[in-house]
Amino acid sequence: MTHYDLAIIGSGSGNTIITPEWDDKKIAIIEGGTFGGTCLNVGCIPTKMLVYPAELARAADDAGRLGVDLQHTGTRWADLRDRIFTRIDSFSEAGRVYRADELQHVDLYEEDVRFTGDRTLTTQAGAEITADQVVIAAGSRAVIPDIPGLDLPQVHTSDTVMRLEEQPRRMLIIGGGYIAAEFAHIFSSLGTEVTLAVRSGQMLRSLDDTVSERFTENALVQWKVLTERQVIGVDSNADGSVTAALTGPDGTGLSVEADVVLVATGRTPNSDRVGASGVGFDVTEDGRVAVDAFQRVLRDGAPVYGVWALGDISSPFQLKHVANHEARVVSHNLLHPEALHASDHRYVPAAVFTRPQIATVGLTEEQALERAERTGSRVAVAVQQYGSTAYGWAMEDTTGIVKVIAEEDSGIILGAHIMGHEASNLIQPIIQAMHFGMDAFTVARGQYWIHPALTEVVENALLSLKAPST
Numbered sequence: 434m435t436h437y438d439l440a441i442i443g444s445g446s447g448n449t450i451i452t453p454e455w456d457d458k459k460i461a462i463i464e465g466g467t468f469g470g471t472c473l474n475v476g477c478i479p480t481k482m483l484v485y486p487a488e489l490a491r492a493a494d495d496a497g498r499l500g501v502d503l504q505h506t507g508t509r510w511a512d513l514r515d516r517i518f519t520r521i522d523s524f525s526e527a528g529r530v531y532r533a534d535e536l537q538h539v540d541l542y543e544e545d546v547r548f549t550g551d552r553t554l555t556t557q558a559g560a561e562i563t564a565d566q567v568v569i570a571a572g573s574r575a576v577i578p579d580i581p582g583l584d585l586p587q588v589h590t591s592d593t594v595m596r597l598e599e600q601p602r603r604m605l606i607i608g609g610g611y612i613a614a615e616f617a618h619i620f621s622s623l624g625t626e627v628t629l630a631v632r633s634g635q636m637l638r639s640l641d642d643t644v645s646e647r648f649t650e651n652a653l654v655q656w657k658v659l660t661e662r663q664v665i666g667v668d669s670n671a672d673g674s675v676t677a678a679l680t681g682p683d684g685t686g687l688s689v690e691a692d693v694v695l696v697a698t699g700r701t702p703n704s705d706r707v708g709a710s711g712v713g714f715d716v717t718e719d720g721r722v723a724v725d726a727f728q729r730v731l732r733d734g735a736p737v738y739g740v741w742a743l744g745d746i747s748s749p750f751q752l753k754h755v756a757n758h759e760a761r762v763v764s765h766n767l768l769h770p771e772a773l774h775a776s777d778h779r780y781v782p783a784a785v786f787t788r789p790q791i792a793t794v795g796l797t798e799e800q801a802l803e804r805a806e807r808t809g810s811r812v813a814v815a816v817q818q819y820g821s822t823a824y825g826w827a828m829e830d831t832t833g834i835v836k837v838i839a840e841e842d843s844g845i846i847l848g849a850h851i852m853g854h855e856a857s858n859l860i861q862p863i864i865q866a867m868h869f870g871m872d873a874f875t876v877a878r879g880q881y882w883i884h885p886a887l888t889e890v891v892e893n894a895l896l897s898l899k900a901p902s903t
Contacts (some may be wrong), residue, residue: 440564445470447570465545510600547708582667608697795848815897823885844872
């Protein structure tokens, strides 16, 4: 048995907790996967390094409408892939070496681990670890539905599809959420024929209805989208491809041939892999380790002394910027137990790097109306077209929108949803306004907005809401 001052399960955001304040303490990091976690190795970073060249490839489509003839003549998949993972793999390895070999007060266990007590862990190899404090930051993993044939070598998840040896000519994507939308954009833009099998009638159903409906309309133009269809089996073909059998709501069958199948049906927390429920930690219905506002793990609704959790394993958001925020909170609370900080999850933004790009923060219109019923307030909604601004004219944009939702009387911003070029950047002024309590009218008229920048579409959306009464 080896005892530590701090044990951290996971090397993603949890790795950032090891600050200079811990230099005189003994620390264990336990990582059963690739050092650096999901975002670095199989998530945010490599996907966005694919999104950017995909955008360049699609520029030819937009340029033609403006009188500029461009052509995407091909994709050098191996060059594109190796540019990404040569950099990522070296970064991951450098982090692993730094923790494993260069820091004398840190021990790295490169294997899975399970709780056998509140602050007692047993590794896959049988080593027993105890610690004064334990941080669970073990992340999540791709969900693979129980469908015959999904164990075939042609079937991938987001964890493996970016490292394919060859770019597939045809790809079937199972799912209609953000992972499906991003990879549909990436592979189709680079030249793959993409088909999506979506169980519901719309893509991105968790988003505001206006955005979900308009994005689905765009998706139907870009890709072959089979809505209200469910994959019930995948079989190998003699030429190395596969055939997927699908069924619809009326029971009719359909088959789709593909070279690669991407399962994009979401991610599930790794609470089961660390044995959280086995030692009595509270686990939510969707599999997350339950925590309080200070990120303390709960048992029967009360904090378990010395056990903390952060990131995908405990958060409903499954976003890197949320995990980083929670890591900063845990880092403070570990060192200052007499003055705990709470995580701030009030205005969590998210973006989907698909085509068109999507960004969102706060309440959907439906949620805002439900809130209005409870509070007796009134809701104001504005939808502004990109094409209504000067820069939108320059782009000849016909799809981009900014939707803002606010309290009618006070102008307090309740939510914002943007679909279009650089949506993830355009939404930032609204995130800032919500965080600092600025009403819509103050945001719109209390500062300059550069003309004719695309940010004017945000300004105009805010001005379209009823100004607060004076």
